[in-house]
Amino acid sequence: MAITRYEPWGLLSQLQRELERNVAEGSSATAEWAPAVDIKEEADKFVIHADIPGVKPEEIDISMHDGVLTIKGEKKTEAKSENAGYKRVERTYGSFYRRFSLPDTANADAISAASKHGVLEVVIPKREAVQPKKINVASNDS
8 A cells, every 4th residue: 555645735736836827828818937935824915935046136127916815926037057067057037927816915005025145025004904893872861
């Protein structure tokens, strides 16, 4: 009997990749690779970390439209001479494109982004929660 690894989020990850590929194919932007991302929810914000080493911050385009955050850019190839003796090149180059649907609690007007050591950090603050208003009942008994 063979032992197989159970990956409960495997189908969800596959669905996300398929959706991203279909969206990219249906738009003018296509991706040659997709950076790995970590998405974290905190009490007051969402944080996305994307691994994009070798991409300058000014070459990253981040936009927000209709509740969808889009990160795209291009990682340019380094000039390599033919006689350098490369047997294999595994670093990825080319354009990248990622899209994320944000919940209604996201505050699109306050999104910020910073890049440090090849990791892009996008911070999406949450809107302040609407608190129920307490209404006092006045007594008309005289």
